Amino acid sequence: MQAKPKASVIISTYNQSEWLRLVLYSYHIQTVKDFEIVIADDGSDERTKTIIDEFSAETDISVFHVWQKDDGFRKTKIVNKAILKTNTDYLIFTDGDCIARKDFVETHLKLRQPKNALSGGYFKLTAAISKKISKAIILEQKCFDKQWLLECGQPKSFKLNKLTTSKFKAQFLNTVTPTKATFDGMNVSCWKADILAVNGFDERMEYGGEDREVGERMMNNGVKFLQVRYSTICVHLHHERPYKNELSQTLNKQIRQTTKKEKAKWTAYGIEK
Numbered sequence: 001m002q003a004k005p006k007a008s009v010i011i012s013t014y015n016q017s018e019w020l021r022l023v024l025y026s027y028h029i030q031t032v033k034d035f036e037i038v039i040a041d042d043g044s045d046e047r048t049k050t051i052i053d054e055f056s057a058e059t060d061i062s063v064f065h066v067w068q069k070d071d072g073f074r075k076t077k078i079v080n081k082a083i084l085k086t087n088t089d090y091l092i093f094t095d096g097d098c099i100a101r102k103d104f105v106e107t108h109l110k111l112r113q114p115k116n117a118l119s120g121g122y123f124k125l126t127a128a129i130s131k132k133i134s135k136a137i138i139l140e141q142k143c144f145d146k147q148w149l150l151e152c153g154q155p156k157s158f159k160l161n162k163l164t165t166s167k168f169k170a171q172f173l174n175t176v177t178p179t180k181a182t183f184d185g186m187n188v189s190c191w192k193a194d195i196l197a198v199n200g201f202d203e204r205m206e207y208g209g210e211d212r213e214v215g216e217r218m219m220n221n222g223v224k225f226l227q228v229r230y231s232t233i234c235v236h237l238h239h240e241r242p243y244k245n246e247l248s249q250t251l252n253k254q255i256r257q258t259t260k261k262e263k264a265k266w267t268a269y270g271i272e273k
Helices: 016-026 045-057 077-084 104-111 129-132 135-139 146-150 158-163 166-174 192-196 208-222 247-259
Strands: 007-015 035-041 063-067 088-096 096-098 116-119 187-191 226-228 232-234
Touching: 007 016, 007 077, 007 104, 016 035, 016 045, 016 096, 016 135, 035 077, 045 063, 063 077, 077 192, 088 096, 088 104, 088 192, 116 208, 146 158, 187 192, 187 208, 192 208, 208 226, 208 247
Parallel strands: 007 035, 007 088, 035 063, 116 226
Antiparallel strands: 088 187, 096 232, 116 187
C-alpha cells in the first residue's frame, strides 16, 4: 500500500497555462517527493487542462485538477473545493505564477508545528526576466540566484535577501522583519484541521485580501502565524491584474472589519453552507 503523502500543495490558477507549466516543473524537481498537488482552477480553458495532463504523465507526483466554470473571480470557492480534494493533514497554498525553489516543500514540512501556520513571501521578477524563465533556468535554479538576476537587469534592492540560502541569515531576518505573519495565498501553509475548523475561505470575498481574512479567523481560533518569508522561497512571474477593482476592495474590507470587530472564528459562507 502506498504511504499517505505528508502534504498537499494547492496551486490556484486561471488561464496562465504557460506560467503553470513552469510552476509545475518546479515541483517536479523538489528535494522531497512525498506530497501531492491539487490545482484549484477558477475556470481556465482547455490549454490549462492540456498542461496538467502532460505534467501528470511525466511525474510520479499525484496531481488532481479541480475546475469550476468561469463566472468571474471566484478563487475562494475553488480553493475551498481543492481543500476538500486533499488527502493529507498538511496544506501548502501557492499560486500558478509562483515558481518554488527546490527546497520549498521540504522547508515547509521541516518548519511546521502544531497549532501554527507558516507565513512565507515571494520575490517579484521583472517582466523582462519573467520572459527568460524556462525549464532549464529552473533546473539550474538560476531564477533564485542573486547574481544571475542582477546580470539580467533585476534592480538591486534589500528584497534580494529573500533569496538567501543561509539558514542562519533566514532565521535572523524572519525574526527582525517588521512584516506581520499573515495568510498570504501565494506562500502559506497550515494544518488542514485548522482551516476546516474556521470553515475555510469566505466565498463572498472577491479579489484583494481574500486570503488574509481566513487567516484572521484562524488567529481568532488560536492558530499562531510564524514568519518564514526568508526560508520558504518562491519567485513571482510578472503579470497584469485586470481583475483588480475598487468595489471588490470595499466589499472585502467590510467583511474583514466584521471579522475583526466580532473576533469571528467561523464563516457561514465557507465550505459548510
